[in-house]
Amino acid sequence: MKKEFSTKEKVLNILKQNANTYISGQEIADTLFLTRAGIWKAIKNLRENGYTIESVTNKGYRLVCDYDGINADFIRKSISENLSLKLYSYEEVSSTNDIAREHAAEESDLLIIANSQTNGRGRKGRVFFSPKDTGLYFSLLIHPELPFSKATYITCIAAESMVLSVYDTLGIEVSVKWVNDIFYGDKKIAGILTETFGSLEEEFPEYIVVGVGINIYPFSEELPSDIKKRAGFLVKNGGNTDNLKNLLCINFIKHFYRFLSEIDRKTFLEGYRKHSNLIGKYVQIKSDKNPSKKEYALVTGIDDECRLLVTYDDKKSAALIGKEVSVVKY
Numbered sequence: 424m425k426k427e428f429s430t431k432e433k434v435l436n437i438l439k440q441n442a443n444t445y446i447s448g449q450e451i452a453d454t455l456f457l458t459r460a461g462i463w464k465a466i467k468n469l470r471e472n473g474y475t476i477e478s479v480t481n482k483g484y485r486l487v488c489d490y491d492g493i494n495a496d497f498i499r500k501s502i503s504e505n506l507s508l509k510l511y512s513y514e515e516v517s518s519t520n521d522i523a524r525e526h527a528a529e530e531s532d533l534l535i536i537a538n539s540q541t542n543g544r545g546r547k548g549r550v551f552f553s554p555k556d557t558g559l560y561f562s563l564l565i566h567p568e569l570p571f572s573k574a575t576y577i578t579c580i581a582a583e584s585m586v587l588s589v590y591d592t593l594g595i596e597v598s599v600k601w602v603n604d605i606f607y608g609d610k611k612i613a614g615i616l617t618e619t620f621g622s623l624e625e626e627f628p629e630y631i632v633v634g635v636g637i638n639i640y641p642f643s644e645e646l647p648s649d650i651k652k653r654a655g656f657l658v659k660n661g662g663n664t665d666n667l668k669n670l671l672c673i674n675f676i677k678h679f680y681r682f683l684s685e686i687d688r689k690t691f692l693e694g695y696r697k698h699s700n701l702i703g704k705y706v707q708i709k710s711d712k713n714p715s716k717k718e719y720a721l722v723t724g725i726d727d728e729c730r731l732l733v734t735y736d737d738k739k740s741a742a743l744i745g746k747e748v749s750v751v752k753y
């Protein structure tokens with residue numbers, strides 16, 4: 424069935440066809456057989472949806488943001504209804520997790536977003552490649568009343584929130600490789616790094632920083648070959664670039680705070696299990712202490728504490744936490 428475009432979409436298309444040049448309201452109105460007032464309403468609507476559209480007397484309108492940029496005001500407006508969350512947006516930072524920590528004294532929850540990172544970090548001391556423009560990198564600093572031992576819940580909440588956000592934004596189904604990796608098909612497209620800070624003598628951590636990095640578009644820079652093999656992205660060149668970074672972030676925040684407020688009931692868990700791509704798979708379990716030691720097991724589930732349930736070849740069962748596993752390919 425042919426898609427019917429709304430007036431807003433038709434106006435956006437014309438602005439994109441004339442990217443970086445001005446087009447008058449009258450010309451758009453004539454092309455679309457609409458009134459100038461109708462065009463003005465559509466432009467207003469597009470601006471409210473995060474598009475930066477310049478208007479100059481006697482020249483007309485120009486779509487300023489012709490690439491998918493971060494629009495902090497738009498994100499702020501979209502999330503501020505029920506949340507008191509401070510937002511800082513940067514073109515480039517070392518690591519959004521580190522910047523979140525630098526602001527930790529501010530006491531409110533924080534969202535740090537960046538268009539690129541020079542020192543993006545992953546789990547277990549790995550590098551998270553964070554080139555400009557093609558990905559979105561952000562960290563939330565939160566103050567949940569959650570015992571240290573349950574910090575894994577936050578990683579699972581973030582992973583499930585990202586799965587739902589990708590679906591809401593693009594209609595694409597992605598999956599989770601326990602505990603913190605998001606996959607599109609057989610490629611990793613996003614990762615989560617949760618860091619907990621505070622004194623173990625206290626009941627709860629002082630704060631938690633949860634960082635999310637997602638590859639949206641193909642990398643423009645040459646990647647190290649090991650990353651190239653495993654890393655994927657959400658949208659091909661020439662695909663939809665409409666405000667994706669902002670919407671992915673906004674939708675993530677909405678789901679994340681909903682799950683966080685329902686953490687006692689663990690409402691994230693059903694979806695997290697459903698979106699797991701490990702359950703039923705035969706995996707190799709990496710040993711932190713002895714990397715040459717190889718153990719294999721069948722993944723049977725994820726328990727209520729977010730641990731990975733496995734049955735080893737000798738039929739013994741275990742609930743894993745903090746481990747790294749990889750699917751065995753035959």
Ligand code: BTN
Nearest residue numbers: 518543544545546614615634636
């Ligand atoms: C992983 O794959 O092991 C986790 C990757 C987490 C990357 C994100 S990007 C935003 C935040 N800042 C960082 O330095 N890391 C996280």
